[in-house]
Every structure is written in structure tokens, then in C-alpha cells.
Amino acid sequence: MPVLVMKFGGTSVANLDRIRRAAKRVGVEVAKGYDVIVIVSAMSGETNKLVGLVDDTSPLYDAREYDAIVSSGENVTAGLMALTLQEMDVPARSWQGWQVPLLTTSAHSQARIEEIPTDNLNAKFGEGMRVAVVAGFQGLSPEGRITTLGRGGSDTTAVAFAAAFGAERCDIYTDVDGVYTTDPRISPKARKLDKISFEEMLELASLGAKVLQTRSVELAMRYKVKLRVLSSFEEQSDEAGTLVCDEEEIMESNVVAGVAYSRDEAKMTLLSVADRPGIASIIFGCLSDAGVNVDMIVQNISEDGRTDMTCSLPTDQVARAKQALEQLKTDGGLNYAELVTDDGVAKVSVVGIGMRSQSGVAAKMFKVLSDEGVNIKVITTSEIKISVLIDRKYMELAVQALHDAFELEKV
Amino acid sequence: MPVLVMKFGGTSVANLDRIRRAAKRVGVEVAKGYDVIVIVSAMSGETNKLVGLVDDTSPLYDAREYDAIVSSGENVTAGLMALTLQEMDVPARSWQGWQVPLLTTSAHSQARIEEIPTDNLNAKFGEGMRVAVVAGFQGLSPEGRITTLGRGGSDTTAVAFAAAFGAERCDIYTDVDGVYTTDPRISPKARKLDKISFEEMLELASLGAKVLQTRSVELAMRYKVKLRVLSSFEEQSDEAGTLVCDEEEIMESNVVAGVAYSRDEAKMTLLSVADRPGIASIIFGCLSDAGVNVDMIVQNISEDGRTDMTCSLPTDQVARAKQALEQLKTDGGLNYAELVTDDGVAKVSVVGIGMRSQSGVAAKMFKVLSDEGVNIKVITTSEIKISVLIDRKYMELAVQALHDAFELEKV
Numbered sequence: 001m002p003v004l005v006m007k008f009g010g011t012s013v014a015n016l017d018r019i020r021r022a023a024k025r026v027g028v029e030v031a032k033g034y035d036v037i038v039i040v041s042a043m044s045g046e047t048n049k050l051v052g053l054v055d056d057t058s059p060l061y062d063a064r065e066y067d068a069i070v071s072s073g074e075n076v077t078a079g080l081m082a083l084t085l086q087e088m089d090v091p092a093r094s095w096q097g098w099q100v101p102l103l104t105t106s107a108h109s110q111a112r113i114e115e116i117p118t119d120n121l122n123a124k125f126g127e128g129m130r131v132a133v134v135a136g137f138q139g140l141s142p143e144g145r146i147t148t149l150g151r152g153g154s155d156t157t158a159v160a161f162a163a164a165f166g167a168e169r170c171d172i173y174t175d176v177d178g179v180y181t182t183d184p185r186i187s188p189k190a191r192k193l194d195k196i197s198f199e200e201m202l203e204l205a206s207l208g209a210k211v212l213q214t215r216s217v218e219l220a221m222r223y224k225v226k227l228r229v230l231s232s233f234e235e236q237s238d239e240a241g242t243l244v245c246d247e248e249e250i251m252e253s254n255v256v257a258g259v260a261y262s263r264d265e266a267k268m269t270l271l272s273v274a275d276r277p278g279i280a281s282i283i284f285g286c287l288s289d290a291g292v293n294v295d296m297i298v299q300n301i302s303e304d305g306r307t308d309m310t311c312s313l314p315t316d317q318v319a320r321a322k323q324a325l326e327q328l329k330t331d332g333g334l335n336y337a338e339l340v341t342d343d344g345v346a347k348v349s350v351v352g353i354g355m356r357s358q359s360g361v362a363a364k365m366f367k368v369l370s371d372e373g374v375n376i377k378v379i380t381t382s383e384i385k386i387s388v389l390i391d392r393k394y395m396e397l398a399v400q401a402l403h404d405a406f407e408l409e410k411v
Numbered sequence: 412m413p414v415l416v417m418k419f420g421g422t423s424v425a426n427l428d429r430i431r432r433a434a435k436r437v438g439v440e441v442a443k444g445y446d447v448i449v450i451v452s453a454m455s456g457e458t459n460k461l462v463g464l465v466d467d468t469s470p471l472y473d474a475r476e477y478d479a480i481v482s483s484g485e486n487v488t489a490g491l492m493a494l495t496l497q498e499m500d501v502p503a504r505s506w507q508g509w510q511v512p513l514l515t516t517s518a519h520s521q522a523r524i525e526e527i528p529t530d531n532l533n534a535k536f537g538e539g540m541r542v543a544v545v546a547g548f549q550g551l552s553p554e555g556r557i558t559t560l561g562r563g564g565s566d567t568t569a570v571a572f573a574a575a576f577g578a579e580r581c582d583i584y585t586d587v588d589g590v591y592t593t594d595p596r597i598s599p600k601a602r603k604l605d606k607i608s609f610e611e612m613l614e615l616a617s618l619g620a621k622v623l624q625t626r627s628v629e630l631a632m633r634y635k636v637k638l639r640v641l642s643s644f645e646e647q648s649d650e651a652g653t654l655v656c657d658e659e660e661i662m663e664s665n666v667v668a669g670v671a672y673s674r675d676e677a678k679m680t681l682l683s684v685a686d687r688p689g690i691a692s693i694i695f696g697c698l699s700d701a702g703v704n705v706d707m708i709v710q711n712i713s714e715d716g717r718t719d720m721t722c723s724l725p726t727d728q729v730a731r732a733k734q735a736l737e738q739l740k741t742d743g744g745l746n747y748a749e750l751v752t753d754d755g756v757a758k759v760s761v762v763g764i765g766m767r768s769q770s771g772v773a774a775k776m777f778k779v780l781s782d783e784g785v786n787i788k789v790i791t792t793s794e795i796k797i798s799v800l801i802d803r804k805y806m807e808l809a810v811q812a813l814h815d816a817f818e819l820e821k822v
Contacts, residue, residue, distance in 0.1 A: 016464065016467055016468055019468070050487065053427065053487070053491060054490075054491070054494065056427055057427055057430070057491050057494045057495055057498070058494040058495070058497065058498045061494055062493070062494060062497055064504070065490045065491075065493045065494045065497070065504075065505055066490075066494075068486060068489070068490040068493075068505050068507070069486070069487050069490035069491060069494075072483040072486045072487050075479060075480070075483045075486075076461065076464070076480050076483050078479070079465075079476045079477075079479040079480035080464055080465070080468050080476075080480060082473070082476045083465065083468045083469040083472055083473060083476045083477075083480075084468055084469070086469065086473055086476070087468070087469045093475075093476075094476055094479050096479070096557075098509065099555060099556075144510060145510075146507075
């Protein structure tokens with residue numbers, strides 16, 4: 001029988017009523033003839049409670065014990081979901097990561113999936129089990145210890161199962177009903193996309209769209225897993241939500257698929273640093289060692305062998321970044337005239353695979369912002385994305401103006 | 412290095428402070444040179460919470476899923492205890508049942524332990540691990556599924572580990588500081604026993620002393636595991652608590668070790684049943700099928716081929732018992748004149764291995780009760796125990812009088 005993977009996040013299994021609602025959705029797919037693999041998260045709040053216990057016990061915890069503790073939330077949901085399905089006369093069984101087994105690396109708390117042998121589950125499907133409820137986010141290390149997969153681990157688990165079992169589709173049930181052209185809270189004209197390409201979804205995910213984790217999209221792209229994002233709080237048809245797929249499957253699409261934003265950005269500029277090979281490596285190596293997540297990087301034109309180096313970073317990491325660079329200057333590792341920071345900026349991006357074939361998107365974007373009187377501070381581009389740093393106070397205006405200009409409300 | 416098993420119940424690990432206190436006790440034993448196996452229960456309240464979720468999901472739950480869900484409470488405590496020990500620089504690691512593995516039968520929710528291979532833990536002890544923190548109450552079935560051991564499962568886990576690893580002793584930390592000659596709430600003269608024999612402990616446990624579960628005492632007796640019961644809420648010396656051991660290790664002891672009681676008993680008499688072979692089997696088979704836990708059974712002298720059959724049972728099972736026997740009479744399966752019940756009785760017992768060699772204990776017991784004006788309704792005896800059923804209102808009086816008469820306050 002064809003296999004379907006369905007993943008339910010924490011809010012979708014937050015209590016027994018919601019678990020029942022999710023189980024009904026599973027029942028619908030079983031009735032259509034699918035063997036279903038259900039991936040569940042912990043009931044919302046449970047993982048945070050367990051993490052709190054760990055933090056209170058041991059601030060510098062042993063990641064092996066952390067994994068053994070926090071993975072228990074998913075185990076509870078998996079058992080409850082299996083029982084709920086059984087109550088509906090759907091033959092179901094729960095599986096913890098080690099029982100499948102979902103084999104991972106030994107990198108506790110951020111393990112990567114190595115292999116998912118299909119024998120155990122397939123044997124049970126052969127005996128009449130129709131639903132395998134698998135605890136997400138967890139696996140088994142070569143040493144026989146429980147691992148967890150880090151942020152977005154349950155999405156990644158779902159995609160990995162879909163790949164291993166050649167599933168027809170991987171449905172991610174969440175608290176939004178799909179991927180939007182932009183955040184509906186910012187632009188009321190935001191439109192749900194029926195389809196989006198893996199590449200676009202990847203950019204949107206890394207730009208802060210909370211719908212899917214970057215890692216799960218990467219995995220889906222690599223293994224050509226059809227991903228669907230849809231709401232667990234609405235009645236669903238077969239065409240509900242947003243399908244994330246190969247761009248070949250998207251017949252026609254707008255040049256721009258969506259407008260993304262990131263609110264809490266800061267800009268930092270090092271004035272007059274030596275323009276010589278290795279200087280960027282020194283600066284960003286220093287910031288990386290200090291645990292600063294640098295995003296955009298631009299370097300100005302060189303003059304007299306000196307240049308300015310600008311980057312963007314989260315506002316709450318500015319202090320740490322300044323301290324690290326000033327220390328480096330004191331130690332003689334780096335020479336610069338001045339360190340200027342501006343923590344009142346935001347990032348706005350347009351994303352679309354159409355940009356590859358159609359020129360003028362950047363020019364149009366810059367004109368729209370200029371017409372609205374928005375000054376651009378930094379620009380970076382990729383093949384399918386243009387991001388600008390602007391004053392934070394213009395962020396919503398910019399998102400709305402770009403959404404209008406690229407006519408994203410229209411199909 | 413010699414091995415010690417230490418078990419901490421739910422109230423002893425109810426929060427992080429108590430886990431820390433328990434970990435300190437473990438640290439003391441490690442400092443003495445022991446390799447320690449710590450068995451933990453779920454933090455008190457957790458298992459009930461999980462059982463509640465299961466009951467609300469599926470009243471007639473699948474015991475396999477029940478086990479997978481409720482066992483997660485112990486996993487959390489095991490991880491937290493391991494982290495707490497690590498914080499104290501004690502090399503520790505948590506083990507879930509399937510990791511040891513603790514192999515059990517497939518009888519989910521009431522599995523019996525089949526084997527505990529020692530290789531995995533011993534290998535880690537060999538590498539310098541000093542404490543293995545094992546989640547109690549759980550094991551692994553031949554089918555690779557999680558099992559739980561039923562009531563008192565963590566005590567049983569502890570004793571089984573002590574047997575498998577040839578531990579010097581198995582210390583059960585609980586919320587009382589040992590085994591008493593009787594309930595201190597009833598007789599202020601109750602005295603903590605330094606030692607008690609397995610046989611006496613077994614009788615006391617099955618008579619309602621809540622300190623240890625019958626099953627764990629049976630296992631300790633069979634494998635000659637020295638069991639010690641002591642409080643996790645007090646500073647402890649090596650001689651603290653009560654040692655449950657072979658009677659040979661108890662040099663001198665009172666004839667009677669303790670007085671036990673059970674408050675909520677009922678008496679049921681079938682008047683004038685046929686006195687023929689098989690009649691008891693019919694009556695008690697019927698009660699057993701109805702899920703009634705019959706305790707004492709007495710049969711009167713026969714007259715004209717008819718006899719009276721009396722038994723004791725918990726008060727809350729009287730209605731069920733009556734219904735079953737009346738139905739049996741209606742169906743023609745049993746003939747009797749009348750069914751008389753009295754749910755206002757209590758059971759009082761004296762227990763002591765000294766009874767084997769010393770006669771007159773029963774006579775003394777009956778005289779004490781007679782002197783106090785207490786009428787005895789039913790008597791049963793075993794080699795080391797005499798139990799009587801009396802009116803409930805005399806229960807405390809009887810316990811106190813017997814405690815005084817056998818001078819249990821004296822060593």
C-alpha cells in the first residue's frame with residue numbers, strides 16, 4: 001500500500017482533544033488506503049518543562065542526559081496517539097526512536113540522521129498495522145544512547161521517514177494553514193501559496209518564516225520528498241495548504257513568490273580596516289568564536305589600502321560582538337579607525353525562482369523603496385533572493401509596498 | 412569494586428532539591444568505594460498524571476501503549492539524577508530499561524523479570540563510571556517493546572539488580588525510617604526494628620504494611636539479597652533503618668516481631684451449604700471470576716451434611732461478591748440458606764518467627780483480647796502469623812493491647 005507521512009507539531013497535539021482531532025485526520029488517510037507513518041512532537045509546553053528541569057539541575061549539562069530526558073515528551077504523545085487511533089478501530093502502534101531504529105550520529109542534542117532501516121515497520125505493516133506513530137525529534141546513537149536532532153527535529157524526522165519509505169507525500173500539520181506571500185499580520189493582502197519550490201521555501205525559512213525548519217526543507221529537496229504544510233485546525237481537502245515541491249511541478253508562478261522580513265537586526269561597521277587578504281577571515285573568525293551569528297556582509301570599495309567592513313547581526317548580540325572586536329584591537333590582532341553600530345534596522349527580502357530568468361527585479365525593488373522614501377543601508381543578493389537592510393520604522397511600509405508592487409495578492 | 416544498590420521512591424525524588432539530597436547519599440557510598448546502581452521511581456505525581464492521560468484517552472487501553480507512556484516518568488528522573496551526580500563530580504550515567512536491558516516477559520503492565528545481563532553496566536563500570544542510574548519499574552519484552560512491572564515495580568527492580576550484580580546490600584530509601592513493631596499512629600509505643608526476617612517482612616507486607624511490596628521481599632528471600640529500608644529524609648549512618656535479612660542473621664528476637672492491622676475488612680458467611688467435595692472450589696472460583704480478593708477462609712463443623720462457609724474480603728468488594736453468589740444461586744450452581752455480610756470488621760495479626768519454636772502465642776493473644784472484652788469472629792493461622800477478625804471499633808484497642816502484652820516496645 002502507498003505510504004503517507006503525517007507530522008503533527010506541539011500545538012496540534014497540545015491536549016487530548018487535539019490529539020483526537022489529529023487522529024481523525026489520520027483515519028481519513030487510512031480510509032483512502034494509505035499506510036500512514038505519523039510523526040508527533042511533545043504536547044506543547046512539555047519539552048520546555050523538561051528543558052527547565054535540566055537547566056535547573058545542571059547549567060552545563062551532559063548532552064547525553066539532556067537527550068534522554070527531553071525526548072520523553074514525544075514518547076508520551078506517541079503512545080497517546082496510538083491509543084486514540086486504536087479507540088477509532090485503526091490498527092496502530094507507537095514507536096520510539098530506538099525501536100525503529102532511527103540511527104543517528106553521536107552528536108547529542110544536534111544529531112544528524114544516518115539511516116532509517118525500514119524492516120521493523122514494514123514487517124508490522126505486513127501484519128496489518130495501518131499506522132506507525134513515531135516519536136519525533138529523537139534517534140539512537142552508535143553507542144546505543146538516545147540522541148535528539150535539535151531545532152525542527154520533528155519536521156526533519158518526518159521528511160527522513162518519507163524519504164526512507166518512499167512516501168507519496170509528507171504532510172506537516174501545524175497552526176498555520178500554509179505558506180503565505182508575506183506575514184498576514186503585516187499585509188492584509190497576503191495570499192496563501194498553493195505551491196512553492198524547495199529553493200524558495202529554503203530562503204523563506206532561513207529568512208525567518210517559521211513554518212518549516214531549513215533543515216527539513218534541505219532534506220526534502222535532496223530526496224525529492226513532496227512536502228505539504230497545512231493546518232490541523234481546519235477541515236482539509238486534498239488540495240489544502242501549501243505544497244513544497246520541485247520547481248518543475250510549478251507550472252506558472254510569479255517572478256517573486258514572497259516577501260520576508262526580520263525585525264531585530266543590527267548593523268555594524270568597522271571603519272578603515274586594512275584591505276589585505278585574510279582580513280575578513282580575522283574579523284569574522286573573531287565574531288564566530290564569540291558566538292555571533294553574522295548574516296549579511298558587505299565590503300566597500302577600497303581607498304588607499306583601507307576599506308570599511310559592514311555586517312548585520314541580531315540586536316541582542318551587538319554587545320558581545322563589540323566586546324570581541326575591541327579586545328582583538330587591544331591585543332593588536334586587528335587595526336581599525338572606528339566601530340559604528342546601529343541596532344535600529346530590519347531586513348526585508350524578496351524571494352522568487354522567477355528572478356533567475358527575469359531581470360529587473362532588483363531595480364524594481366529599489367525603485368519601490370525609493371518612491372516610499374526608504375533609504376537602503378545594505379544590499380545582498382543571491383540567485384533567487386534580494387535582501388536589504390533599512391531603518392526598522394519603515395519595515396512594515398516596505399513589506400506592504402513590495403507586496404503591492406509585485407502583485408503578490410494575485411495568483 | 413563491591414556493588415551497592417540504592418532505590419529512591421517517588422517522594423524521595425519529588426523535586427530537584429530532593430533529587431540533590433538523594434544524590435548526596437549516593438555520593439557518600441561512592442566515597443566508601445562502592446560502585447552504585449541507583450534505581451529511581453518517577454517524581455511523585457508524574458505516574459498518576461500519565462495514567463490519567465491514558466484513562467482519558469482509552470478506558471480499555473492497550474497495555475503495550477500504557478507501558479510505553481507511563482514508563483517515561485522514570486526516564487526523566489533517571490536523567491536528572493545522573494546530571495545531579497555529574498554536577499557533584501561523580502561519574503554517572505542513566506539507563507532506561509531497554510538499554511540495560513532488563514529482560515521481562517510479555518505480560519504488559521505486570522511483566523515479570525526474566526534476566527538482567529550484567530555486561531553493559533559492568534563494561535561502563537570498568538571504564539570508570541561509578542554510578543548507573545536505572546529507571547525503575549520498566550523492562551523490555553521479547554518483542555522489543557517496553558514493559559512495566561506493576562505495583563511495587565521499582566522495589567522489585569532494585570532487588571533484581573542486587574541479585575544479578577551480587578550486590579552487598581540493597582538499600583530502599585523511602586519516606587519512613589524503617590519497619591516498626593506496629594503503626595506508630597496507632598500505638599505511640601511502636602518501636603523501629605533493627606532487623607526483621609524475610610518471612611516476617613513478607614507477612615507484614617501482605618498484611619498491609621506499606622513499606623515494601625510483597626514481590627520484592629519474595630525476590631530478596633529467594634536470592635538472599637540483604638534489604639535495608641531507611642528514610643531519605645534523615646541523615647543516615649550505616650546502621651540506620653531496618654535490615655530485612657535471613658533469620659540466621661538475627662541473633663535474638665522477640666517471639667512476636669510486630670502487630671499488623673487492616674481496617675477495611677468485611678466478613679461474609681454462606682449459611683447451610685452442602686458439605687461435599689468441590690463446594691469450596693465452586694464458591695471461591697465464582698468470587699475469583701468476579702474479581703473479589705478473598706483473604707481469610709473458615710469452614711464450620713458440618714451438621715447433617717450442611718456447613719457454613721465464612722470468608723473475609725475488602726469492604727468495597729462486598730456488593731460485587733453478593734451479586735456474583737446470588738446469581739450463581741439463581742442459575743442453580745450453588746444452594747445455600749442465607750448470605751450474611753458484616754462490613755464493620757477489621758483484621759489484626761501478630762507476626763513472628765519465634766512462634767515456630769515457642770507455643771502459647773495464640774493462647775496469649777486470645778486471652779489479651781478477651782480481657783479487653785473484644786469478641787473474635789474469625790481466626791486463621793500460619794506458621795508465623797495469627798490473624799483475627801474483630802469489630803472495627805475495637806481495632807486500635809486490640810493493636811495497643813497486643814503490642815503491650817508482647818512487650819514489643821522492648822528490644
